[in-house]
Amino acid sequence: MTPTPNGRVALVTGASRGIGRAIALGLARDGFDVVVNDIERQREPLEAVVAEIAALGRRGIAAFADVADRAQVQAMVAGAIAETGRIDAVVNNAGILITGTVEELPEQSWDAVMDVNAKGTFLVVQALLPHMRERGYGRIVNIASIGGKHGAPEQAHYSASKAAIMGFTRVLAQEVGPLGITANCVCPGIIVTDMGRTNLEEKAVADRWIANTAMRRLGQPEDVVGPACFLASDAAAFVTGQSLNVCGGIVLS
Ligand SMILES: NC(=O)c1ccc[n+]([C@@H]2O[C@H](COP(=O)([O-])OP(=O)(O)OC[C@H]3O[C@@H](n4cnc5c(N)ncnc54)[C@H](O)[C@@H]3O)[C@@H](O)[C@H]2O)c1
Numbered sequence: 001m002t003p004t005p006n007g008r009v010a011l012v013t014g015a016s017r018g019i020g021r022a023i024a025l026g027l028a029r030d031g032f033d034v035v036v037n038d039i040e041r042q043r044e045p046l047e048a049v050v051a052e053i054a055a056l057g058r059r060g061i062a063a064f065a066d067v068a069d070r071a072q073v074q075a076m077v078a079g080a081i082a083e084t085g086r087i088d089a090v091v092n093n094a095g096i097l098i099t100g101t102v103e104e105l106p107e108q109s110w111d112a113v114m115d116v117n118a119k120g121t122f123l124v125v126q127a128l129l130p131h132m133r134e135r136g137y138g139r140i141v142n143i144a145s146i147g148g149k150h151g152a153p154e155q156a157h158y159s160a161s162k163a164a165i166m167g168f169t170r171v172l173a174q175e176v177g178p179l180g181i182t183a184n185c186v187c188p189g190i191i192v193t194d195m196g197r198t199n200l201e202e203k204a205v206a207d208r209w210i211a212n213t214a215m216r217r218l219g220q221p222e223d224v225v226g227p228a229c230f231l232a233s234d235a236a237a238f239v240t241g242q243s244l245n246v247c248g249g250i251v252l253s
Pocket of ligand 1: 013014015016017018019020037038039042065066067068092093094095096116120143144145146147187188189190191192193194195196197
């Protein structure tokens with residue numbers, strides 16, 4: 001990866017495990033100090049990620065907040081800026097998946113998924129923008145999903161939340177481009193994590209995903225790291241408003 005000038009700081013939400021953890025460690029390897037966020041319930045694994053960042057020679061800071069809660073997000077961002085002096089890059093990774101058909105989905109499940117995935121991304125970005133505007137610099141990386149482009153049965157609300165993130169990011173890129181800030185999405189395919197296993201409960205289903213993937217394998221969290229770190233780096237200075245599929249070739253566009 002492109003070496004990151006010393007002292008840069010990134011914020012990664014939902015970083016206690018899975019894709020968020022892998023990206024946080026990838027950013028640390030690239031030279032960022034990393035503020036890692038998750039919900040209070042994930043205290044122990046999040047603190048383990050902080051220790052892993054320290055072992056890489058960078059500073060890790062745990063920041064507990066529910067990204068769907070405006071007051072908690074505002075406090076987290078203010079606290080992170082007060083402690084580090086700067087946030088150069090944010091990776092909005094926190095997300096949830098609840099399955100259910102459109103016909104049977106409880107309204108609360110729709111709201112919960114939209115609140116964390118779509119509103120959570122908006123709230124974190126909104127809280128950070130004054131700081132990024134002031135500095136005339138920012139890298140915003142939103143983790144969407146190929147589910148937002150294609151989707152699978154029983155995930156209509158999840159797909160809608162990820163499509164919302166992409167639409168949000170396209171307009172955000174136009175608003176913040178003149179300020180020296182880029183905004184892009186990464187759209188992972190089927191990645192083996194706690195969430196990813198929801199798509200892989202039956203072997204036949206996993207086999208079908210593999211057969212439909214050009215690379216003929218499932219993704220690992222590490223597969224998402226390079227693309228996310230690229231979009232968070234200076235190397236991606238002229239890339240904005242894009243949604244990059246990182247799916248081994250399930251969606252070919
Ligand atoms: N795994 C996949 O196959 C896949 C595919 C496409 C996109 N994604 C997306 O990648 C991101 C990471 O997913 P993952 O597979 O690593 O899932 P995961 O469930 O392993 O990790 C999600 C993390 O987000 C945290 N989180 C959940 N709600 C939160 C909240 N309200 N505030 C703060 N943190 C919260 C969780 O505690 C957890 O640490 C998600 O946005 C997900 O939608 C995953």
